[in-house]
Amino acid sequence: MRDTAAILTEGLFTTSAAKTAHGLVRGPSRYEVVALIDSVGAGRDAGELLDGKRRDIPTFASLDALLASGAAKPKWCVIGIATSGGVLPDELRGTLLAALERGIGVVNGLHEILSDDEQFRAAAARGGVAIVDIRKPKKRAELHFWTGAVAKVRAPRIALLGTDCALGKRTTAQVLAAACRERDIATEIVHTGQTGWLQGCAYGFVLDSTPNDFVSGELEHAIVSCDREAHPDLILLEGQSALRNPSGPCGAELMLSGGARGVILQHAPARKFFDDQEHLENEIPPLKSEVELIAMYGCRVLAIALNHEGLPDRQRDNARATIERETGLAAFYPLLEPSDGLVRIVERFVASERAR
Numbered sequence: 246m247r248d249t250a251a252i253l254t255e256g257l258f259t260t261s262a263a264k265t266a267h268g269l270v271r272g273p274s275r276y277e278v279v280a281l282i283d284s285v286g287a288g289r290d291a292g293e294l295l296d297g298k299r300r301d302i303p304t305f306a307s308l309d310a311l312l313a314s315g316a317a318k319p320k321w322c323v324i325g326i327a328t329s330g331g332v333l334p335d336e337l338r339g340t341l342l343a344a345l346e347r348g349i350g351v352v353n354g355l356h357e358i359l360s361d362d363e364q365f366r367a368a369a370a371r372g373g374v375a376i377v378d379i380r381k382p383k384k385r386a387e388l389h390f391w392t393g394a395v396a397k398v399r400a401p402r403i404a405l406l407g408t409d410c411a412l413g414k415r416t417t418a419q420v421l422a423a424a425c426r427e428r429d430i431a432t433e434i435v436h437t438g439q440t441g442w443l444q445g446c447a448y449g450f451v452l453d454s455t456p457n458d459f460v461s462g463e464l465e466h467a468i469v470s471c472d473r474e475a476h477p478d479l480i481l482l483e484g485q486s487a488l489r490n491p492s493g494p495c496g497a498e499l500m501l502s503g504g505a506r507g508v509i510l511q512h513a514p515a516r517k518f519f520d521d522q523e524h525l526e527n528e529i530p531p532l533k534s535e536v537e538l539i540a541m542y543g544c545r546v547l548a549i550a551l552n553h554e555g556l557p558d559r560q561r562d563n564a565r566a567t568i569e570r571e572t573g574l575a576a577f578y579p580l581l582e583p584s585d586g587l588v589r590i591v592e593r594f595v596a597s598e599r600a601r
Contacts, residue, residue: 250276250352251311252325255336258283258294258304261411261520261554265354266325268415268440270295270302275445276352278302279319280311282340296580308340312347321377323352323443327411329521331356331380342368350374354439356454379439380454388455389462395504398472398480400433401598403547403591404505406484406496406539408529411520412511415441417550417579418481421509424584425479425591433477435467435503437485447475452485452495461502468503479595484511488538489530490519500542507594508539508546509587514564515555533571548590549576 252270254263258281269278270291281291281304292300305311312318322344328334333341333355341351341359345368351359353376359365360376369376405414405421418434425432436442436449448471450463464482471480482503486495499505512532519527536546549568556564561578568576577587 247275247277248321249279249317249319250274250321250323251280251282251305251308251319251349252278252291252323253308253337253340254281254283254325255334255340256283256285257326258286258291262326262328264411265323265327265440265443266291267295268419268444269323269325270300271416271419273419273444275443276321276323280305280316281325282306282308282311282322308343308347318347319349321350321352324354326355327439328355333357333359341365345369345372345374345376348372348374350376352377352379352443354379354443356380379442380451382454382456388459389466390459391461391465391502394469395465395502398468398504400472400477400480401507401595402468402480402482402499402503402505403507403509403594404482404484404496404499404503404544405511405550406499406508407487407511408532408535409513409516409519410486410490410493412513412516413550413552413579414484414511415444417509417511418483419444420579420584421587421591422481424588428588428592430588430592430595431476431478432481433471433475433479434481434483435464435471437464437483437499441483447471449483452498453493461498464498464503479591487519487529488535491527492519492522497542500539500544506544506598507591508544509548509550510535510539510546511550511552512568513552513554513556514568516552532568536572536574546572546574547594548587549574550587551576551578553578553581 286304287306291302422432436446437452486493488496
């Protein structure tokens with residue numbers, strides 16, 4: 246039986262900063278999500294706020310409102326936002342301290358390590374509960390260095406890469422994994438971020454809190470463990486950021502160190518600049534050039550997964566047609582339509598890899 250949890254986003258749930266909360270509301274989730282704490286959406290169902298689909302997760306304006314509602318006290322309060330630099334916003338601090346004092350543990354995916362903060366440690370001690378810092382770096386003895394063992398992995402790998410961060414790479418991985426399993430393709434996800442852990446992925450690590458020397462080794466260890474223990478037909482590797490995002494270039498490890506030979510490339514047609522770099526006017530490179538860059542790494546882009554943010558309904562078909570014409574690849578909206586076409590492409594890839 247899963248522990249219960251409330252998700253804290255405090256006014257940010259309907260923004261891309263709440264991508265962690267979005268993943269838990271959509272599911273899957275390590276916890277049974279019983280409430281959302283967000284003053285802007287108070288009184289509404291969290292699922293309806295997110296995408297119009299009711300999920301029976303009530304939204305409360307505050308922790309006090311949740312505890313006064315008569316609902317059972319959740320065991321955990323999960324920080325549902327991801328901030329630039331992973332800093333804890335001041336407006337969340339009071340709510341989290343109050344949760345600890347009232348006997349509700351805190352799960353934190355930010356870079357700011359709350360268990361290192363004396364005030365948080367004292368509050369947790371008084372409440373008799375724990376603080377789980379997902380991004381707390383591992384001890385050196387627990388880290389793995391790359392050995393080349395990934396070359397013996399049986400299962401083919403597809404990397405979910407993107408042209409920017411906060412695009413939906415993990416979400417597409419979850420949608421695709423579920424669709425593949427329905428077609429009897431045993432599929433596992435190797436997560437590389439805190440939300441993947443929160444969603445209950447059995448294999449993975451938190452890439453951006455791992456010392457650079459050990460990123461490739463931790464990735465390899467997760468893939469090798471997944472292959473040996475779960476014996477999947479397919480492993481999906483969750484990407485982070487983008488190959489050419491200047492604030493945090495990432496993705497080459499999945500292809501070079503993780504042995505991914507196929508890529509599903511996530512893209513937002515309406516997004517012009519890299520996330521949080523609009524003031525710098527750092528433009529996202531053309532999609533076709535990203536496909537060509539990936540090919541230089543020895544990988545093949547199998548399809549384009551489209552994020553429909555900022556794209557009016559009437560423009561979506563034209564945006565898809567333009568992208569398909571420019572890249573020569575099929576494009577899909579994973580959150581808006583069935584995944585049958587994408588799964589067929591994946592099936593062909595898996596069959597070709599088995600035949601090698």
